[in-house]
Amino acid sequence: MIDDKIRCCDDLKRILTEYCTYEFAEELLEDANYRDCDGRLCLPLEDGRIDIGMEQFGCYINECTLDGNKMTVGFINIGAENDNFDIDLERYCRMSTHDQTFEMTLVWKNGKWFISGLSSSDPSIKGRPCPLCWADSIAFSYRPDITKSMHETN
Numbered sequence: 001m002i003d004d005k006i007r008c009c010d011d012l013k014r015i016l017t018e019y020c021t022y023e024f025a026e027e028l029l030e031d032a033n034y035r036d037c038d039g040r041l042c043l044p045l046e047d048g049r050i051d052i053g054m055e056q057f058g059c060y061i062n063e064c065t066l067d068g069n070k071m072t073v074g075f076i077n078i079g080a081e082n083d084n085f086d087i088d089l090e091r092y093c094r095m096s097t098h099d100q101t102f103e104m105t106l107v108w109k110n111g112k113w114f115i116s117g118l119s120s121s122d123p124s125i126k127g128r129p130c131p132l133c134w135a136d137s138i139a140f141s142y143r144p145d146i147t148k149s150m151h152e153t154n
Helices: 009-016 022-032 131-141 144-151
Strands: 035-037 040-042 059-067 070-077 100-109 112-119
Touching: 009 022, 009 040, 022 112, 022 131, 059 131, 059 144, 070 131, 100 131, 112 131
Parallel strands: none
Antiparallel strands: 035 040, 059 070, 070 100, 100 112
């Protein structure tokens, strides 16, 4: 996809800082490994990315807390063994086995919420998962229908 408003890393950073703190936008861009090549925004071919649509069934908001000018939104990334959903394991062949929890933190600045971080304290996740992975989860597989269904009361 080509967007005339995004031609270089600085353009992408300018758009990200409309929604994220400057520090978190820097962290996302560093993890994404975008580069300016001959006046165009590029992702190196050796990056080896795969279609995220085959990886995840979806994620949903589990809880949200507010503490002064800081908001924490807890997400659950649905795993293959989740009993609440009938998941086509052939289509979602690379998704995690178990549900994984992660959190988004936001700060209130200048009359607007800005994303300041994404992290996980889930002990089942090996290593230090990069914020870009959780950003991809939200961007490509957030399911508002699941969030609604998981919080409905009869």
